[in-house]
Amino acid sequence: MRTVFLWEFLRRKVFTLWWSVGISGLIAMTVLSYLALKGQVNQLDKAVSSFTSSAASSFFGGNDLFSPIGYLSSQIYFILLPLLIIIMAVTLASSLMKKDESDETIELTLARPVGRSSVLAGKLAAWVAIVFTVFVISYAVTVICVQIAGLQINQGNLLLTHILCFLFSASFGIIAFVLIAVSRLTRGIASVIAIFISVGSYVVASLAGFVTALKPIAGALPYHYYKTVDLLGGTISRGLIIYIVATYILAIIIMWVGYRRRDIG
Numbered sequence: 001m002r003t004v005f006l007w008e009f010l011r012r013k014v015f016t017l018w019w020s021v022g023i024s025g026l027i028a029m030t031v032l033s034y035l036a037l038k039g040q041v042n043q044l045d046k047a048v049s050s051f052t053s054s055a056a057s058s059f060f061g062g063n064d065l066f067s068p069i070g071y072l073s074s075q076i077y078f079i080l081l082p083l084l085i086i087i088m089a090v091t092l093a094s095s096l097m098k099k100d101e102s103d104e105t106i107e108l109t110l111a112r113p114v115g116r117s118s119v120l121a122g123k124l125a126a127w128v129a130i131v132f133t134v135f136v137i138s139y140a141v142t143v144i145c146v147q148i149a150g151l152q153i154n155q156g157n158l159l160l161t162h163i164l165c166f167l168f169s170a171s172f173g174i175i176a177f178v179l180i181a182v183s184r185l186t187r188g189i190a191s192v193i194a195i196f197i198s199v200g201s202y203v204v205a206s207l208a209g210f211v212t213a214l215k216p217i218a219g220a221l222p223y224h225y226y227k228t229v230d231l232l233g234g235t236i237s238r239g240l241i242i243y244i245v246a247t248y249i250l251a252i253i254i255m256w257v258g259y260r261r262r263d264i265g
Contacts, residue, residue, distance in 0.1 A: 004122025024141040031145035068151040077228040082169040089173020097180040161231040182258025
């Protein structure tokens with residue numbers, strides 16, 4: 001496991017670097033842009049509230065867009081950061097699980113005294129390590145930029161939101177991981193399915209504010225429970241925790257069983 005982990009992690013140094021720089025750079029530009037708006041918050045809030053309905057605000061995670069919590073929620077944590085993490089996590093899962101099989105080198109790995117469980121564990125550990133590295137760097141940049149921009153926000157709530165944003169968004173990457181690991185039939189479309197679930201969940205949850213008939217469907221989708229304004233205020237949705245915990249536990253169990261049984265190659 002250790003050898004597989006080190007090999008997979010180290011050969012993706014550039015991937016880790018660029019995603020860390022890219023995500024952190026976008027966060028920095030977005031947060032520091034608040035400096036230009038700081039003196040006009042009240043006027044902007046009035047202007048936006050005059051043409052934004054409570055239903056339309058579901059697309060931005062709330063109708064308070066320019067308070068410290070509202071700004072971080074709408075500009076970073078509700079759409080921008082999750083989208084970037086989803087793309088990164090899904091792309092990384094696909095690369096880790098498909099590259100060896102596409103290059104037809106997985107047979108050489110399994111021919112050595114290493115079991116499938118160890119290979120899978122090493123790849124999963126590399127995925128976790130890379131996502132965690134990006135998390136740490138992006139959080140450090142967020143904290144620094146929040147201080148520079150003068151955004152008054154509880155640091156504990158900021159850390160909580162950053163953690164849950166990564167766990168929630170990366171869960172779609174773990175779904176792709178599962179689909180690639182369990183069957184050759186789903187391997188080719190795993191990334192499409194994972195991104196479709198994430199984007200579809202956001203769209204349906206947002207449209208539920210306009211279409212009453214969609215509310216029961218939205219209640220069964222993960223984005224319905226991802227309320228970033230509440231998270232930044234220190235309130236965690238029970239549904240979000242249940243979704244995150246259940247997704248990761250079930251994913252690990254399913255991929256473990258599926259990868260050990262399916263044909264490799």
